[in-house]
Amino acid sequence: MVRKIYVTYNDVHKLCQESAPYILDNFKPHLMIAIGGGGFIPARILRSFLKTPGSPNIPIQAIGLSLYEKLPSKTTNGSSSSSANGAVEEEEHDDVVEEAGTQVTRTQWLDMSALGELSNLVGKKVLIVDEVDDTRTTLEYAVRELEKDVEEARAKMGSEAKTEFSIFVLHNKDKPKKGHLPDDILNGRYLAARTVGDEWICYPWEAGDIDQHDKMAEEAKKEQV
Ligand code: 5GP
Numbered sequence: 001m002v003r004k005i006y007v008t009y010n011d012v013h014k015l016c017q018e019s020a021p022y023i024l025d026n027f028k029p030h031l032m033i034a035i036g037g038g039g040f041i042p043a044r045i046l047r048s049f050l051k052t053p054g055s056p057n058i059p060i061q062a063i064g065l066s067l068y069e070k071l072p073s074k075t076t077n078g079s080s081s082s083s084a085n086g087a088v089e090e091e092e093h094d095d096v097v098e099e100a101g102t103q104v105t106r107t108q109w110l111d112m113s114a115l116g117e118l119s120n121l122v123g124k125k126v127l128i129v130d131e132v133d134d135t136r137t138t139l140e141y142a143v144r145e146l147e148k149d150v151e152e153a154r155a156k157m158g159s160e161a162k163t164e165f166s167i168f169v170l171h172n173k174d175k176p177k178k179g180h181l182p183d184d185i186l187n188g189r190y191l192a193a194r195t196v197g198d199e200w201i202c203y204p205w206e207a208g209d210i211d212q213h214d215k216m217a218e219e220a221k222k223e224q225v
Contacts, residue, residue: 003199006217007170012204013045015170015193020049027166027189029058029127035142036064036108038131041205042170046129058127064108065138104141110149119153121146123161132201133172133192140179143167164189171196 023029029050034043043060050058128142143165150163165185172192181190207213 003197004216005196005199005201006213006220007201007203008214008217009204011217012042012170016042016045017049019168019191019193020046022191023127023166023168024050024052027127027168027191028125029166030124031121032058032060032127032129033110033142033146034060034062035128035130035138036062037205038203039129042131042168043129046168061110062108063110063142064106065142066105066107067103067135067138104138106145119157119159121150121163122154122157122159123163125164125166128165128167129169130167131170131203133167133169133177134175136177136179136181138179139167139169140181143181143185167191168193170194171201173198 023046032043032047034040040062047057047060126146128139128146130139130142133139146165147163154161154163166189167181167185169192172195174195175198202213202216204210204213
């Protein structure tokens, strides 16, 4: 039985909007790196709310990392019911959930032609954006690899300037993590708009039928009241 939480575009918009002041005050990013595909839409929405009068929009760079692969899930008859915490308990049916792979695959990395050179990241505050922190494997990989790249660039430049990475996710699953993040990020530059249980979160951009998706989200919200 897979418990699902349905998140709408409006939910995503509001989570980004409410998180922006904290990010501006505490992380002060010069640049965002969105982990695709799930980090793209939150990063774009966030950019609007991070814009300060008189300053240009914060640039967004994209990287593509893939840990999950689509596998048919064990299911039964297609009906579902909402539970008090807004999750929907799917009774088993012909459905697809994504199952964790074991290895992170790089499908896209920083666009150096747009960045100029990696040296442009040296000394900057960089906000990494993804939609969900599940096992943390992807975030660990992203931070480790980006830090490695920046270190190389810093050494080449002979620069002392530190690059400061911070992280924003819409949802963090409260569960034991396989991946680890540096303490300074985890304890000071990490923001999850919501912490949820170990459920499967259905994001609107993955919905085959967005009206049905929104209906499921609406029903779950009614159950909560
Ligand atoms: P992690 O490396 O933290 O285990 O997983 C990160 C990636 O797995 C996310 O960027 C996302 O693509 C996928 N993922 C993990 N949990 C969920 C979930 O509940 N819903 C969706 N839609 N994707 C998930």
